[in-house]
Amino acid sequence: MSSSRGGYGGWNQARAGIAASLETTVIVNEHSSGARSHIAELRKLLAERDIRVTAFDIVTDHQALKRCAKRALNAGAESILLAGGDGSMTTIVDVLARSETVLGVLPLGTGNSFAKTLTIPETLAEAVDVIARGRVAQVDLGMVDDTHFANFSVIGLSAEVANAAPHALKPLLGPLTYVVGGIAPFLRHRAFRARLRFDGRRMEFPTHQIVIASGRYFGTKPITADASIGDGKLTVFTTSGLSHVDVATMYVALGLGLQEHLRDAISLRTSEIAIKAKPKQRVSIDGSHYGSTPVRYGVARRALRVFVPATFADAS
Secondary structure (H helix, E strand, O other): OOHHHOHHHHHOOOOOOHHHHOOEEEEEEOOOOOOHHHHHHHHHHHHHOOOOEEEEEEEOOHHHHHHHHHHHHHOOOOEEEEEEOHHHHHHHHHHHOOOOOEEEEEEOOOOOHHHHHOOOOOOHHHHHHHHHHOOEEEEEEEEEOOEEEOOEEEEEHHHHHHHHOOHHHHHHHOOHHHHHHHHHHHHHOOOEEEEEEEOOEEEEEEEOEEEEEOOOEEOOEEOOOOOOOOOOOEEEEEEOOOOHHHHHHHHHHHHHOOHHHOOOEEEEEEOOEEEEEEOOOEEEEOOEEEEEOOEEEEEEEEEEEEEOOOOOOOOO
C-alpha cells in the first residue's frame, strides 16, 4: 500500500471518498443465493459513488473465486469488493489474510453472518456506502489448522446439514434451505464423544455438534453475549443433550438467541483449542466442507483489513 496515503491510521478517521482513490477489483460469486439478480444494480451503485473499478469479475464457484482473488492480489489491487455469502467470505479471507489489501463485504448470501459481525447493513446500497466512506478496521480471523475462516466452523451435525442443504433452493428458501436439507441428517446422526484440549485443560463429553466462532454471529443471532471478532479469542459452544428432542431444542434456541440458557449448554472462550471426536466427524467452515476431525483451532490476530461502518467498535 502506498505510503503517500498515510497508512491505515489515517484511513480509520472515516474520511468520505477514500475508496475512490484505490485500485479496486470487484468479484461477484454468481452462485451465492442473492448475487445474480444484483449485478446491474451493483455496477450502477459503484459508478454513482465514484469507486474506481479496475476489474469486475463474475465467478460461479469458490475455486474460481480464489483464483480471481489471488490474481487481483498479485496485480496490486488495493481493495477487493466481494459480493457473496459466508462461504465466499471464508474463501477470500484465506487469500487476503495478513496482506495490505482491504476487503469490501457486499452481503448477498443466505445468512451473511460475517457482515452482521462487522455491522454492515443488509441492503446493497448501504453496504456500498460503507465502502465509499472508507473506514478500515483490522479484525481477527479464525484458523482451522492452517486455513483462515471468516466467521465460524462446526463439527458434527451442523456440518452434515450444511453439506446436505440443496444449494439450488437457496435463492427461493434462504435460511429455510438448511431446514429442508437438515431433516435426513437430523434423523440419522449419532452422538460422538468429543475430546477438547485448551489452556492446559481437558474436557470430554458426548454431543452432536460443536460450534467454534471467530466472529460474533451464528446465523442471525450472537453465538454468545461476549463473542467478539477483535479480542483474540474463539467462542466454543456445544450442548450435551443427546435425544432428538434435546437436539431440536438446541436448534430452536440458537434461532432465538437463547442457547446460553439451555440446561446442557457448554461454552468457553480460548485462543487455541484442539478437538478430537470418536467416531470422526465432518468439519465445515462457514457452510462449506473443510474435512474431518481431529482439528486444531486458533486466532490470527488483526489479520484482515476490511471496510466497516463508522459505528463499528469491535476492533481497531
